[in-house]
Structure formats: C-alpha cells, structure tokens
Amino acid sequence: MLHDVNAGVAVVGCGSAAPAVCLDNEALSQMVETSDEWISSRTGIRKRRLASSEDSLRSLSVQACQNALAMAGVEAADVDLILLATSTPDDLFGTASRIQFELGATKAVAFDLTAACSGFVFGLVTASQFIRTGAYKTVLLIGADVLSRWTDWSDRRTCVLFGDGAGAVVLQATEGSDRLLGFELRSDGSLNSSLNLAFQGETRSLVDGKTVTQGNFQPITMNGQEIYRFAVRRVPEVIEKALFRADRTVEQVDWLLLHQANQRILDAVGDRLSIPSHKIISNMAEYGNTSAASIPLALDEWVRTGKIQSGDTIAAAGFGAGLTWGAVIFQWGR
Structure with a gap:
C-alpha cells in the first residue's frame, strides 16, 4: 500500500544488544602473543563481547529491535519493513524473516542486506528510499554481526579486533522536515582482497564428468x-x-x-x-x-x-x- 510520495524520513528510536560474555585484552594475551598495551595503543580496543552457545544473531537482533521500538513508541505490528544488515547470518538463506516472526511484526516484509562494515549506512539509505517513494511508512533497520564465528583466534593480527553485537533504529515517514x-x-x-571472509571449496565429482564445488567459508x-x-x-x-x-x-x-x-x-x-x-x-x-x-x-x-x-x-x-x-x-x- 502506497503512502504519501516524497515523504520525509525521521530516525525516531534506537536500541542495542550485546552478549554477556566479555573477553578483555589481558585474557586474550593468554591465547596469543600480545598484550593489553599493544592492542589498546594500536587500536583503542580493550574488550570485546562474544556470543555464547546460547546467543545467536537472531536473539541479539530481536533484543535490539525491542529496545528500539520501545523508545520510538511503535508496536511491532505497525512495522512495514525490516532490513537486516549483516555478514554473519544464522542462515545463509537469510535471518531477517525469523526476526520478523519472533518480533510479531506480522505485516512487515523482511530481508537481509550485506555490505559488511558499511551495512548499516547502506541500510539507512535503502530504508529511506522505501519511505520517500511512499512504499512504506515505518521501517526497522538492524545492524548485527557475530564475527567471533569467523575469527581465527590464533591470528593475533585479526583476533584482537572483532566482537559481537546488534543495534537497531526505527525510521518513520514524516510530513514535516526531512531529517535524512x-x-x-x-x-x-579492485580492493576486495584487502578484507575477506571467503568461501573455499574442493571439487567433487558427481557423475559422467560433472562436478560441483563444496566447502565452507574460511576465517577473516x-x-x-x-x-x-x-x-x-x-x-x-x-x-x-x-x-x-x-x-x-x-x-x-x-x-x-x-x-x-x-x-x-x-x-x-x-x-x-x-x-x-x-x-x-x-x-x-x-x-x-x-x-x-x-x-x-x-x-x-x-x-x-x-x-x-x-x-x-x-x-x-x-x-x-x-x-x-x-x-x-x-x-x-x-
């Protein structure tokens, strides 16, 4: 259903969630050859939150969304669109629809969007286009990642950097001034090789010379x-x-x-x-x-x-x- 075309956009609520497990630099230095001074002086990072077996991208995202909806004073049933910006979904086919179900956002369409660390900004722009064209009035945008799943914990160049968490914002159409x-x-x-979470596979023969490639994604x-x-x-x-x-x-x-x-x-x-x-x-x-x-x-x-x-x-x-x-x-x- 189309709403007013050329509506303005306002960011009216936000929420976040992070796992309870905290790994600080001192504990990390017991795993790899590093130190709190080395990590903090080069990166500014002192701690990171890690998803336990009880956490998931979905559970963190749902909590962040609930907090954002509460701040905005918006019911989940009134959300038209849910965008999930992530590179680490629970399911490669997409996690946004499961979040939609668990929130009770029964009329919302939901899909994943992948642009890595730029994902939230790309999602904010994408959400605004749906609002400005009049397609949707209320959009829930999530930025969430569980990078601990894909971190090489023996590589001190990368394992000191990454943590897990989720954040969400509520965007709404406004008849007043456009806030975006x-x-x-x-x-x-051309610079793709600088940062990767790449698939690596091996050739598997099926029948009559026909082959497929099967494997898994490798650490960051x-x-x-x-x-x-x-x-x-x-x-x-x-x-x-x-x-x-x-x-x-x-x-x-x-x-x-x-x-x-x-x-x-x-x-x-x-x-x-x-x-x-x-x-x-x-x-x-x-x-x-x-x-x-x-x-x-x-x-x-x-x-x-x-x-x-x-x-x-x-x-x-x-x-x-x-x-x-x-x-x-x-x-x-x-």
Missing part, C-alpha cells in the same frame, strides 16, 4: 595497513560529498559517528575534517569492531546517556569489506 539530509555511497571491488583475513590507508583517505572524502548533498558544512556537524574499527582511523578522519575530538563518538574500547552493528551500538549509547539530543546533526560513515564505504547526514529525532 544527504548521503554518498561508494564501492571498489585482512591487510590492516591497506584498510587503514583506504579509510583515512576515502572516508573524509565521502563525508564531505554527503555534506555537500545535505547543504551542510563541517561546522554544522554535532557528532561524527564512524564505524568503530580503529581509534587511529577515527582520530585521523577527525583531523582531516577539522572535527574536534569531543564531537567524535567512540565506544570501541568496550565492544571492539562489531562490523554492521558498530554504528547503531554507539548511537544507542550516546542517545541513552543524553549526549545526543533531538535535532542534533550526525555525520555517520561506514567502511570495510567489498570494499565499500559511505556516509549519511541526518538529524536525530522527530
């Missing part, structure tokens, strides 16, 4: 230096382009909300944009890199602690595997 001000999305497949591999150089060069550019489209200046940004990958990247992007450190949102010290969950996890914390106020202008940017990157400028609240 501008965006810019980019992809570059990453060229950290290449990703750092990519992020500090491309992320400021994409934020500036999004600000141009939003007709806003850097000085009008209240909060810089980047994918929580590495504190050095956050600091470098802030420096290049001349955004002071007190405007840069960071909680990676407690959660590590949670991929598509990192931006909504940090957003939820800053909103619930009263730091982000209604009407604040947020420049959010994601970047990661693909490689993909993008930025969206929006104002918080109705």
